[in-house]
Amino acid sequence: MGAAPRIAIDAMGGDSGPAVMVEGAAxxxxxxxxxxxxLxxxxxxxxxxxxxxxxxxxAAEIAHAPETISGEDKPSQAIRRARTTSMGLAIAAVKSGEAQAAVSAGNTGALMAMSKLALRTMPGIDRPALAAMLPSLGDNDLVLLDLGANTECDTRNLVQFAVMGAAYARAAMGIDAPRVRLLNIGTEEMKGTDELKDAAAQxxxxxxxxxxxxxFIEADRLGRGEADVIVTDGFTGNIALKTIEGTARFVADLLRRAFTSSLRSKAGFLISKPAMHLLRVHLDPNNHNGAVFLGLNGIIVKSHGGATAQGVDNAIGVAERLVSHDLSRRIAEDLDNIRAHAPTAGVAA
Incomplete structure (x- = not known):
């Protein structure tokens, strides 16, 4: 591990603006x-x-930015304002080396577009992917990618996502050889699209x-602890993520309704309160906040727009760990390994 990094923060991003972003930094x-x-x-x-x-x-230097990227701004509009907005200047700080990572809770599409234009993709990566850690019943969290950066992916993209996801799991969770699986409609080798089957073979x-x-792994096994990294295209991954988040909210609301339906159920809630607290902590998205754009020449972390200060702290923690464990170097080494073996192993280079 190296020295603690300098983190650039888009203080105007997110639903609550500077108050939550600054408290997260504190x-x-x-x-x-x-x-x-x-900031x-x-x-x-x-x-x-x-x-x-x-x-x-x-510990915090303030850099004035006259403009802010809104949630309604299109990526093309955001790119034109990169030099005057808090998001654009935070990304530029990573590019120039003023900061080793940037954290923003702003517009995801704008953040991806500006980050890709400013930092470019690493050699050997065709497209960056959005990855996040989700709770599971295993000994560690689950890395899921892509979560929406690429709606359509070919075999080459899926293989590269697997390499980046495995490097992320090694850096963020300390897993020496992460278990990687491809999300599919079945576990049999003949199931799925040609791209999935070819990626699995490679x-x-x-x-x-x-x-x-x-x-392969099916969607109903995502949180069972049977994999450390699950790879899919951005269209499927985004739907999977939203389904997981929606189901968590549904379960929480259902339990809340059940426990307030009668005096007996309220008494039952008091008895089960410690278990309910553990469930709430496990499902709280703030405790797993901080998605990462993998494959860029720099670390960019996306926080939930509605994250609390604790959630922002967790997103900063993700950036800190990835810089300290030199994620970019780990991905580059794996890509070099692929290129070295490509002529004989047949893996897309």
């Missing part, structure tokens, strides 16, 4: 006093928030990579 600083930040946005709005948190001013042949490829 929580991160309390967790790791070696961190330092560059981009309206200085008159950011400075009072910084002043609320003892010690943060010494990954099975790539036994020189630091991963254990375990074939």
């Amino acid at each position: 929580l991160a600083l309390a967790r790791n006093p070696a961190l330092c930040f560059r 981009f946005g309206d200085e008159s709005a950011i400075r009072p928030e910084v002043a609320r948190h003892a010690g943060l001013a010494a 990954l099975r042949a790539a036994d020189y990579l630091r991963m254990n490829f375990d074939g």
